[in-house]
Amino acid sequence: MSFVVLGAVTAGLTALLAALDDRRAPGQSPEPTGRADDASGPPGAALVLRSLPRDTTAFTNRTAELESLVRSVHAAQEAGEVLPVHVIDGMPGVGKTTFAVHAGHVLAERFPDGQLFVNLNGHTTGRSPVQATEALASLLAAAGVPTQQIPVGDDVGAITEARAAMWRSRLSGKKALLILDNAASYRQLEPLLPGGSDCLVLVTSRKRLAAHEEVVLPVQALPPDHAVDLFVRLSGRPADALDRDVLEELARLCGYLPLGVSLLAARLRHHPSWSAEDLRERLVAARHQLGELRAGDRAIAATFDLSYRDLAPEQQRFFRGLGFYPGTELDVYIGAALGEVSVAVAREQLDALYDAHLIDEHPGSRYRLHDLLRDYARGLADEGDSMDHVQAVQRVCTHYLAALAVANEHIVRSGAGVPPPPDDAAQVETPVMESRTDALSWLETERPNVLACIRQANGLALYDLVIRLAAAMAPFLRQAGPWDQAVGLHRTAAEAARQTGDQRALAGALAELGVVRRFMSAYPEAAEALNEAVAQYDAVGDRRGKADALNQAGIVWYLTADNDASARAQTEALALYREVGHRLGQANALADLGMVRRQTSDFDAAVGAQSEALSIYRELGDRYGEGNSLRDLGVVHCLMGEYERAMQRHREAFDLYSELDDRVHQAYALNELGVVRRLRGDLDGAREAHTQALEYFVELGERFGRANSIRHLGVLDRLSGDATTAIRVLEEALQVYRDLGIRGGEAAALGELGAARSVLGEWDGAAEAFGRSLEILRELDDRSGEAEVLNHWGELLRTSGEAAAGRERFEQALGLARAIRCPLEEARALEGVGRCVWMTDGSDNAVETLRQSILVYRRLGLDATADGIERLLVTQAG
Structure with a gap:
């Protein structure tokens, strides 16, 4: 097995390793990325509810509108036609969202595959409308797409198209309900529309959105009698105890809008001594006192x-x-x-506002202001001291910094450099997070709000808060993505640091930017950012920061096959970590240096570095680091022909990953176990391991791991005599590697594809595959992989009657294998040379070389192969 494959494995695991160790494993994005326009300004995100908001008691009888919608949906479903988009438009406060949510509850049973609610902030004061690309990222994550698979890049248009295509594919054949609330324009929502015919989309907007396939459902102000009935129901008073004429006047004064009617009814309910006439007099007085309206129309503002x-x-x-x-x-x-009060008092205040219909409650004890009430509250707040706004944002940001510090304790590995909490964190009450799951759930829920706070802080020139919040969000965004969102955030932090002249903060932002760029396979940009980070850390004398940046730069150079530069960077990082006594950093640098040594076939050095890293990980109790080093050591031992030791290491790694309930890493360990079993001749055991790994990868949506499993199964198909199936599955794996930009995987698949084509006598196709594989392997300086492909090519030439040319390939492979001490490829090359000599010079001249191959095969424990050659020699002697 080529050791570049492990490099590719490590690359495919980047996102997961980033969650567990933000200084550890090299990697790249599993999706192609764009390279075009840079986004400006801090990033945003959409808030997506995975279930419908609660149905409200404020909903009143809109029989005609509801029947029209239900009839339209039923007709389309019964006719097997595409469900049209239903646009619910109307003036602010008329109840568009309430109607959409109520209709969603009525129709939910017809859409069993799920209901999603997205607020697009089309008309929300203080918030920019949600961009389609942001909404798509949130929708894909809510629909179960692993966030590392969501397309990322700098070209917003291209990425929006890619995410929209994935979204349509995800909903294909599904019956789901999607409410796109508060849309600003058809352009904003068009990419969010499912491509299938069985999904219902309800859109609410203040504007009339033109599209040929939509059904427009205007929601008007309530009919007078419906407004009065709603008022009576919400007031808690008997109808006969209220003056109907006064109620009609109240409804008229608030424009027959459900929001206004609800507020007035709540006032009467809270004042048992008031009559309807008392309420009317107060409302009239309020209208006269308004002057300039604070929100919307005078009727609702009153x-x-x-x-x-x-x-x-x-x-x-x-x-x-x-x-x-x-x-x-x-x-x-x-x-x-916000209120500078305790959580207990805040709960009382929010409950009181909800009871007064001034705030809406969403699932999970969360609250939201109607956009008109948000406008109104903001207008009241703006009448006060201008510093109130700045101080409120500062308090919210401080809260998020304290809460993020708690969350990061669960998602960042010990010693990896968790951003510190604010100085006054002890005075800040934060949500309870008792596990990694709790932390990730809180982070995903609060992501849109934290990013909105960063936008606001940046606009208010609160640059220190921007820098600190970006650093605190970095561990989560490394894991959860989407990485273009992280790029936007770290660019903003870098610019904020430049504004303040804070070189250390600038270095930190650039280092994070470089890491994310590496995840996106944007290696030149990653190297540029990390090199600048190294220089900035050096300028301020921050040796730990410089070591971290060097470690990350070394990973980039490893992935781009600049092995000398990578080794220098990791060696310098290791020295700096030792100077400052940072043990986890030492382990990480040693582990990454071990991978470089393995890539250059210096197996002894690779084992030494990785073994020292393993010792430190165990000392620190870092189970993930221990598991990763064990698996890496297993691969090196396998390349050295130490199969029993390799099996032991892979089993230990698998057991650790099982204890950590990490199915992705379990699957990668299973693939490595399968490889060792195959090399030892246990093809059934190998197939069992690769099949189980494939099931995990398919379940988890891990494309790179799935491609590896398929490739290994293709090798087994060839060895079992089914070369036709082998070619089919290997071509599938090859395409995935190319889609993902995994060069090592591409080379390995091409080499195996050539071997499978050789079995079927497709000489030209096989030779072409071998040639392309060798080009990549030499570019990557993968001498073990090169020896393996040369042996395959030599066998092709020998069996096609070109023994002299075959011998040349085998001798090239033999020289490489002996130089790097790779015994399996040495034995294969010796056997190949001997068989070629047998064909050209006679059996007597081939005996010694074949006997040498037998000795190596037996040393490896491959007795069945050695026995086959022994039988050949015995036959000749007879």
């Missing part, structure tokens, strides 16, 4: 004013503070930060 003035002073202050929140949804912890 109801806001009345509801606001009915709050206690501390509740008014709390409500005003919500107007400063940059995010979309909030919980009690954010409420506490």
Whole structure:
């Protein structure tokens, strides 16, 4: 087996390793990326609910609209036609979202494959409309696509198209319901539309969105009698206890809008001593006092004013503070930060605002202001001291820094450099996160809000907060992606550091940018950012930071086959880590140096470096580092022909990954176990291991690992005599490697494809595959892989009657194998030379060479192969 394959394996695992160790394994994105326009400004993200928001009691009888929608859906489904997009438009406050959510609940049973709700922020004050590419990333993640598989790149247009295609593919054949709330334009939502015929899309918008395939459902203000009925129901008063004429006047005064009716009814419910006439007088007075409207139409603004003035002073202050929140949804912890109160008090305040219909509640004890109420709260807040806004954002950012510090304790490996919490973190109440799962769930939920806060902080020139929040989000974005979002964030942090002249912060942002660029396979950009980070760390005398950046730069050079540069970088990083006493850094540098030594076929040095890394990982109790080093050692021992030791290392790694419940790493360890079993002649055991690994990879959506399993199974097909199947599956693996840009995998697949074609006598096709494989392997300086392919090519020439040319290939392979001490390829080359000599010079001249191959095969424990050659010699002697 070629050792470049392990390099490719490591590359494919980047995202997972990044989650476990943000200084450890080299890697790249498993999707092709763009290289075009750079996005400007901090990134954003869409908030996606995986289930519908709760149905509201404020929904009133919109029988005609609901029947029209249900009838349209039923007709399309029964006729087997494509479900049209249904656009629900209308003025602000008319109840578009409430109607869409209610209709979604009514129709949910017809869409059993799931319901998703996306807020596109088309008309949300203080928030930019969600870009289609951001919404698609969130939708794909919500639909179960592993985030490392979501296409990334700098060309926004190309990436949007790629994500849209993946989204359509994901929903193909599914019956799902998608609510796209608060759309700004058809251009914003068009890429989000599923391609299948069985998905229902409900869009809400203040604008009329033109598209030929849509069904427009205008939602108008309520009919007077419906508005009155809603008021009575929400007021908690008997209908006969209220003056109908006054109720009709109240409904008219708030424009027959459900939002206004709900607020007025809540006022009456909270004041048992008031009559409907008392409420009417207060509303009329509020309308006269408005002057310049704070939000929307005078009718709805008056109801806001009345509801606001009915709050206690501390509740008014709390409500005003919500107007400063940059995010979309909030919980009690954010409420506490905004209001400068305890979480217990914030919970009371939010409950009071919800009870007063001034705030909506979403699943998970989360709250959201209606856009009009958000406008109103912001208008009230802006009437105060201009510093209130800055201080509110500072408090929210401080809260997120404290909460991120808690989350990072669960997702960053010990000693890997967790961004520190703010100085006053002890005074900040943060959500309880007891496990890695809790932390990741919280991070995914809060991602859009944290990014919105970074945008706001950047706009307010709060650059220190921008830098610190970006650093605190980095470990999560390394794992969760999408990586173009991380690129935008770290660029913003770098620019903020330049604004403040903070060289250390600039170095940190550049180092993170380089790591993410490596994940995206943008190696020149990664090297540029990391080299600048090294220089910046050097300038401020930060040896630990410089070592981290050198370690990452070394990984980039390893992946681009600049082995000398990689070895120098890792050696310098190791020395710096030793100077500062950073044990995990030492282990990481040693492990990465071991991979470079293996790539250059210096197996003894590779074992030495990796063994020392393993010892440190065990000392630190770092189970993932231990597992990774064990697996890497197993591959080196396999290349050295030490099969029993290789099996032991791979089993130990598999057991560790099983204890950690890491199925992806288990699958990679299974593939390595399968390779050793195959080389030892246990083809059934090898097939069992590769098949199990393939099942894991398919289940987890890991394309690179799946390609490896398929390639190994193709080799087994060839060895079992089914070369036709082998060619088919190897071509499938080859295409995936090319799609992913995995050069080592491509070379390995080409070499095996050539061997399979040789079996069928496809001489020209086999030779072409061998030639292309060797080009890549020599570019990567993979001498073990080169020897393997030369042996395959020699066998092709020998069996096609060109023994002299075959002998030349075998002798080239023999020289390489002996130089790097790779005994399996040495034995194969010796056998090949002997058989070629037998054909050209006679059996007597071939005996000695064949006997040498027998000795090596027996030393490797490959007795069946040695016995076959012994029988050949005995036959000749007879």
